[in-house]
Amino acid sequence: xxxxxxxxxxxxxxxxxxxxxxxxxxxxxxxxxxxxxxxxxxxxxxxxxxxxxxxxxxxxxxxxxxxxxxxxxxxxxxxxxxxxxxxxxxxxxxxxxxxxxxxxxxxxxxxxxxxxxxxxxxxxxxxxxxxxxxxxxxxxxxxxxxxxxxxxxxxxxxxxxxxxxxxxx
Numbered sequence: 001x002x003x004x005x006x007x008x009x010x011x012x013x014x015x016x017x018x019x020x021x022x023x024x025x026x027x028x029x030x031x032x033x034x035x036x037x038x039x040x041x042x043x044x045x046x047x048x049x050x051x052x053x054x055x056x057x058x059x060x061x062x063x064x065x066x067x068x069x070x071x072x073x074x075x076x077x078x079x080x081x082x083x084x085x086x087x088x089x090x091x092x093x094x095x096x097x098x099x100x101x102x103x104x105x106x107x108x109x110x111x112x113x114x115x116x117x118x119x120x121x122x123x124x125x126x127x128x129x130x131x132x133x134x135x136x137x138x139x140x141x142x143x144x145x146x147x148x149x150x151x152x153x154x155x156x157x158x159x160x161x162x163x164x165x166x167x168x169x
Contacts, residue, residue: 043167044167047163054157056097060146063145066144069140070143071167072138076167077133077135079131079133079168080131081162082128083161085124087123087156090120092119097147097152100129101145105142
């Protein structure tokens with residue numbers, strides 16, 4: 001009779017620990033899995049420009065007809081990717097072409113895409129500019145592009161551009 005009492009108490013303890021483990025799974029593990037499932041790309045926006053070439057001057061040249069408005073929510077980071085084909089002609093000396101992202105009209109200096117050549121070269125290139133901000137404040141952001149060729153003496157033009165922005169949790 002005494003041994004069945006021990007087995008009953010042991011079975012009761014196993015049942016209680018199973019119930020405790022089930023409660024732990026339900027209240028702690030499952031909500032965490034749900035949060036993990038919600039991570040990844042949250043929203044994305046893009047725009048393309050395939051119109052006439054955009055000639056880049058010695059002053060900031062906004063890229064026309066290429067922009068997106070991205071909405072960043074709390075806990076999200078902002079990622080932007082810009083790609084373009086460029087025709088680059090250099091006069092004498094070293095000449096440079098810079099492309100920058102603008103957020104709400106303000107030029108982001110770093111990172112930037114830069115290309116340089118010297119002594120009368122004519123080159124077709126592809127430029128890619130990635131941008132990531134993991135600590136950006138929540139809100140709406142107007143994203144556009146600007147290019148400049150400081151001290152340029154020859155033609156620099158951009159073609160076939162794509163602007164992609166997405167938020168990530």
